[in-house]
Amino acid sequence: MPDSQRELPLVVAGGGAAGFMAAITAAEAGAPQVELWEATADPLAKVRISGGGRCNLTNACWDPAELVGNYPRGSRPLRGPFSRFATGDAVAWFAERGVELVEEGDGRMFPVSNSSATVVEALSRAAAAAGVLLRPQWALQAVTPRPGGGFLLQRRGGSSPLACRRLVLATGGHPSGRRLAEALGHSVVPPVPSLFTLRLQAPWLQELAGVSQAPVALELQVGEERFRQTGIVLITHWGISGPALLRLTAFAARALHGAGYRAELRLDWTGGLAPEALQEQLRQARRQLARRQLGNGRPLEQLKRRLWVALLAQAELNPSQPWAELTRQGEQRLLEVLQRSHYPVTGRGPFGEEFVTAGGVALGEVNLASMESRLWPGLYFAGELLDVDGVTGGFNFQHCWTSGWLAGTAAAA
Ligand SMILES: Cc1cc2nc3c(=O)[nH]c(=O)nc-3n(C[C@H](O)[C@H](O)[C@H](O)COP(=O)(O)OP(=O)(O)OC[C@H]3O[C@@H](n4cnc5c(N)ncnc54)[C@H](O)[C@@H]3O)c2cc1C
Numbered sequence: 509m510p511d512s513q514r515e516l517p518l519v520v521a522g523g524g525a526a527g528f529m530a531a532i533t534a535a536e537a538g539a540p541q542v543e544l545w546e547a548t549a550d551p552l553a554k555v556r557i558s559g560g561g562r563c564n565l566t567n568a569c570w571d572p573a574e575l576v577g578n579y580p581r582g583s584r585p586l587r588g589p590f591s592r593f594a595t596g597d598a599v600a601w602f603a604e605r606g607v608e609l610v611e612e613g614d615g616r617m618f619p620v621s622n623s624s625a626t627v628v629e630a631l632s633r634a635a636a637a638a639g640v641l642l643r644p645q646w647a648l649q650a651v652t653p654r655p656g657g658g659f660l661l662q663r664r665g666g667s668s669p670l671a672c673r674r675l676v677l678a679t680g681g682h683p684s685g686r687r688l689a690e691a692l693g694h695s696v697v698p699p700v701p702s703l704f705t706l707r708l709q710a711p712w713l714q715e716l717a718g719v720s721q722a723p724v725a726l727e728l729q730v731g732e733e734r735f736r737q738t739g740i741v742l743i744t745h746w747g748i749s750g751p752a753l754l755r756l757t758a759f760a761a762r763a764l765h766g767a768g769y770r771a772e773l774r775l776d777w778t779g780g781l782a783p784e785a786l787q788e789q790l791r792q793a794r795r796q797l798a799r800r801q802l803g804n805g806r807p808l809e810q811l812k813r814r815l816w817v818a819l820l821a822q823a824e825l826n827p828s829q830p831w832a833e834l835t836r837q838g839e840q841r842l843l844e845v846l847q848r849s850h851y852p853v854t855g856r857g858p859f860g861e862e863f864v865t866a867g868g869v870a871l872g873e874v875n876l877a878s879m880e881s882r883l884w885p886g887l888y889f890a891g892e893l894l895d896v897d898g899v900t901g902g903f904n905f906q907h908c909w910t911s912g913w914l915a916g917t918a919a920a921a
Pocket of ligand 1: 521522523524525526527545546547548550551552553554555557558559560563564565566646647648649678679680681682684685861862863864890891892893901902903904905906908
């Protein structure tokens with residue numbers, strides 16, 4: 509039978525994390541002849557480079573109710589999907605396929621081998637063992653629904669379209685998948701970048717590049733909106749980075765994009781201490797460190813010395829002045845600098861280790877129990893193509909495993 513007349517039972521478009529998970533799950537569940545189309549010659553390319561080559565595969569956040577708090581887009585709707593397949597399921601799934609994970613202090617989980625190659629190999633092995641037919645350099649170019657159900661798929665460079673019964677779109681943040689979804693009548697939330705650092709107009713800070721400080725309370729004012737996070741920040745030669753800042757920009761991604769990346773950042777170097785408690789700390793320091801020079805006696809243990817000395821300069825205080833001689837006005841300036849320094853954000857800085865797109869296929873048009881389109885039966889979505897994105901720490905892959913598993917399970921049924 510010529511290819512154009514044959515109906516393929518299931519095609520998964522996109523050979524990334526979500527597409528592999530969907531294809532393997534469907535094939536293992538008994539779907540016959542699962543084809544996995546990948547536009548490039550290099551499937552799982554992002555898994556390979558992820559986590560600095562170590563692949564931060566998920567996060568040790570076991571409770572679905574807590575897990576959803578890590579998704580600036582998708583949070584509440586993900587409760588259902590995560591109640592079916594969450595972190596524990598992903599950990600078990602990979603362990604069954606030979607990838608043991610180890611948890612780091614901050615909850616991020618990596619393969620014990622510390623190499624993303626282990627994950628790439630395990631997914632490739634599992635796909636082959638389940639009988640998935642991987643087709644590298646097969647790019648899906650157009651999808652036409654057929655009157656009696658199913659779809660006609662046109663691939664780039666292919667002569668005639670191929671018929672398929674069910675289709676999973678898992679094309680990631682690439683524009684081609686969003687175009688395909690839009691052509692099928694799906695609404696697509698316009699993509700904007702997430703998980704980036706910020707450029708600040710604060711030359712004195714840039715001189716401290718490399719200093720990491722915790723906890724720091726951040727408050728970002730974008731127009732009328734305010735975003736807050738507390739945690740570790742890293743001072744860079746362009747401004748500021750670190751986990752707390754990346755989390756902040758993820759939640760503020762859409763607002764920042766709308767404001768042309770102009771905003772104001774307030775840094776509280778005390779991590780959000782009550783002003784009265786900080787004042788008390790300063791008074792105690794004045795009593796207990798009376799003879800010590802300001803530069804040699806920090807009122808808060810956690811303040812890095814280089815930062816403390818720079819903060820003194822910002823408060824126009826001489827670091828060789830003894831604590832006992834700190835005047836009321838000096839104390840007031842110190843309080844301001846420690847807790848209420850505002851800096852103009854002048855733009856977006858480089859991305860952190862992870863980069864994802866916020867936006868994608870609108871969740872309201874997808875049945876999140878099965879990832880099936882509410883417009884076209886037999887069409888499923890998985891991964892970054894959806895309007896879901898997580899903060900840094902393994903949450904983006906977790907969403908790929910969850911949505912891929914749900915789509916694969918439903919498409920095989
Ligand atoms: C540098 C970097 C590091 C990262 N590190 C981490 C990390 O450690 N932990 C984490 O959780 N997240 C990480 N992320 C985010 C994570 O990689 C993504 O969330 C995830 O890869 C999305 O998976 P996906 O399968 O949806 O899309 P993708 O991985 O983008 O896969 C989509 C695939 O579809 C193919 N494709 C596109 N269009 C078509 C088409 N028309 N036809 C056929 N194929 C097509 C693409 O070539 C691609 O291979 C990182 C991202 C980057 C950029």
